[in-house]
Amino acid sequence: MSNAKTLSFVHRFEPATETGRPPLLLLHGTGGDEADLIPLGRAAAPGSALVSPRGQVLENGMPRFFRRLAEGVFDEADIRRRADDLADFVEEARAAYGLAAPIALGFSNGANIAAATLLLRPEALAGAVLLRAMVPLSTPPVADLAGKPVLLLSGMVDSIVPAENASRLAGQLRDAGADVEHAVLPAGHGLSQVDLTRVAGWVQRQWTLAAPRSVSAA
Numbered sequence: 454m455s456n457a458k459t460l461s462f463v464h465r466f467e468p469a470t471e472t473g474r475p476p477l478l479l480l481h482g483t484g485g486d487e488a489d490l491i492p493l494g495r496a497a498a499p500g501s502a503l504v505s506p507r508g509q510v511l512e513n514g515m516p517r518f519f520r521r522l523a524e525g526v527f528d529e530a531d532i533r534r535r536a537d538d539l540a541d542f543v544e545e546a547r548a549a550y551g552l553a554a555p556i557a558l559g560f561s562n563g564a565n566i567a568a569a570t571l572l573l574r575p576e577a578l579a580g581a582v583l584l585r586a587m588v589p590l591s592t593p594p595v596a597d598l599a600g601k602p603v604l605l606l607s608g609m610v611d612s613i614v615p616a617e618n619a620s621r622l623a624g625q626l627r628d629a630g631a632d633v634e635h636a637v638l639p640a641g642h643g644l645s646q647v648d649l650t651r652v653a654g655w656v657q658r659q660w661t662l663a664a665p666r667s668v669s670a671a
């Protein structure tokens with residue numbers, strides 16, 4: 454049975470089963486949907502609320518979060534518009550479900566829209582896990598990401614994301630003030646068990662760090 458309300462994106466919602474844990478915003482890759490990352494979200498952040506929207510762009514019938522002109526060549530005007538739409542959806546979901554600002558957990562196209570949303574609408578996200586992300590905007594906006602935690606996991610033999618591109622994204626986020634952890638894993642574009650282990654450890658550290666803040670905010 455779905456707990457999801459009718460909001461601007463088709464989505465899945467799973468309520469938190471433990472208090473004080475930041476919610477996750479799950480953002481699937483090309484051709485995925487709102488069900489794809491639920492198992493990863495549950496495994497990496499047990500007890501957290503999960504909000505998982507479906508991308509609104511269709512490429513040959515495959516859902517995505519923004520248009521591209523070719524693989525790795527993005528329609529940046531569309532990215533800006535879609536990042537805005539996604540940030541608006543996050544606001545709606547927070548109001549509808551009573552959530553704190555979520556940490557985005559995105560894979561591939563979902564990681565790219567998460568990076569764009571961080572840079573364009575930083576207030577929408579508390580941080581991000583970017584799996585196999587690349588630079589979404591050739592000229593990044595001036596953003597204040599001070600104190601936002603970001604985990605970027607790249608693949609050493611990723612046939613879609615060149616190593617230089619992933620490092621450039623890490624640099625852009627660091628320049629904006631984010632607290633970036635960037636690791637290059639012995640993997641390709643696909644995810645591995647190592648990703649899950651790294652993500653789960655990082656999320657656990659965010660909970661530990663956030664705990665005193667939630668107590669004092671109560």
Ligand code: MLT
Nearest residue numbers: 483521524525561562565
């Ligand atoms: C993108 O289009 O966002 C990236 O090329 C990753 C992909 O979805 O294949």
